[in-house]
Amino acid sequence: MSEPSTIGIIGGTGWLGRSLALALLETGFVLPEALLLSNRSGTLDDPQGSLAGVGITADNQELVARSELVILSVRPQDLSSMALDVQGKLLVSLVAGASLADLQAHCASQRVIRAMPNAALDIRQSYTPWLASAQVEAPAKAYVQRLFETCGAADEVFSEAQLNYLTALSGTGPSYPALLARALFRDALARGLPEGVARRAVIGVVVQASQLIGERHGFEALLQRLSEYRGVSAAAIEAMAEAGFEASVGAGLDRAMEVAQSRLFEPVVAPQKPR
Numbered sequence: 001m002s003e004p005s006t007i008g009i010i011g012g013t014g015w016l017g018r019s020l021a022l023a024l025l026e027t028g029f030v031l032p033e034a035l036l037l038s039n040r041s042g043t044l045d046d047p048q049g050s051l052a053g054v055g056i057t058a059d060n061q062e063l064v065a066r067s068e069l070v071i072l073s074v075r076p077q078d079l080s081s082m083a084l085d086v087q088g089k090l091l092v093s094l095v096a097g098a099s100l101a102d103l104q105a106h107c108a109s110q111r112v113i114r115a116m117p118n119a120a121l122d123i124r125q126s127y128t129p130w131l132a133s134a135q136v137e138a139p140a141k142a143y144v145q146r147l148f149e150t151c152g153a154a155d156e157v158f159s160e161a162q163l164n165y166l167t168a169l170s171g172t173g174p175s176y177p178a179l180l181a182r183a184l185f186r187d188a189l190a191r192g193l194p195e196g197v198a199r200r201a202v203i204g205v206v207v208q209a210s211q212l213i214g215e216r217h218g219f220e221a222l223l224q225r226l227s228e229y230r231g232v233s234a235a236a237i238e239a240m241a242e243a244g245f246e247a248s249v250g251a252g253l254d255r256a257m258e259v260a261q262s263r264l265f266e267p268v269v270a271p272q273k274p275r
């Protein structure tokens, strides 16, 4: 396969679609005139002009006809009602709860990659695992790896189970840090701290101090180093663990994975059963 020179993003003005489009343009991965986006209105709201020169259409089949690589970035519930024939072209789907087999049947292509970025695509800091169907050639896989590296780190994975688990673990992006931030914030308010101080303290921990992780220290080493003081941090870490912190995380991931592996859209054409 020669490298696709034109890229179309269906749902390209949504949260992920627009973020990906901007990352591809900012890194020079694609030229504006080789990028085409679709949405329901066929109009581009782009007050800052960051998408200048990019094509826009409401006609997804027109997008397919004009693109060598088609990226699908609509919500699962919008996919069922969307008739889409990608004409055997390489399809990269970001849709949660849409398996390779369902996508192959629904979109009329055997060459499908499921990718699961997260909302940090917005700041080009996503972690994006992806899974390819057997029909995707090695050069196409290498191209897609580079495409997702424009907005963070990416890895190929090798089963739907791994991708569904990672949808729960990393596709959720800022959900778990935000949950921790909210718990700390509520605790601080309950103990009478002024709201501004509480908010800055929480951001200082969850956003700023967490940047130490991965720079010079792994998270296990950091926990060990802080615990070795046998002081305040050790007390908190141990009490949180005793109160079921890990069990609570495990329960959340179980529930998220159940949803990730359920069919979040109904394909119009049922996948062929293997004979």
Ligand SMILES: NC(=O)C1=CN([C@@H]2O[C@H](COP(=O)(O)OP(=O)(O)OC[C@H]3O[C@@H](n4cnc5c(N)ncnc54)[C@H](O)[C@@H]3O)[C@@H](O)[C@H]2O)C=CC1
Binding pocket: 010, 011, 012, 013, 014, 015, 016, 017, 038, 039, 040, 060, 073, 074, 075, 076, 078, 082, 094, 095, 096, 116, 117, 118, 119, 171, 172, 173
């Ligand atoms: N937002 C997130 O954190 C993550 C989202 N995903 C997946 O990415 C996909 C997109 O999510 P978001 O960008 O957050 O959703 P979004 O709602 O921001 O964007 C979806 C876009 O699709 C457009 N759209 C709907 N029907 C359409 C049609 N028939 N033709 C063309 N465009 C159409 C909508 O107008 C909207 O702009 C979803 O399937 C979601 O499961 C995956 C990982 C993380």
Ligand SMILES: O=C(O)[C@@H]1CCC=N1
Binding pocket: 096, 167, 171, 172, 173
């Ligand atoms: O919550 C969701 O369903 C989407 C997909 C993974 C992250 N956000």
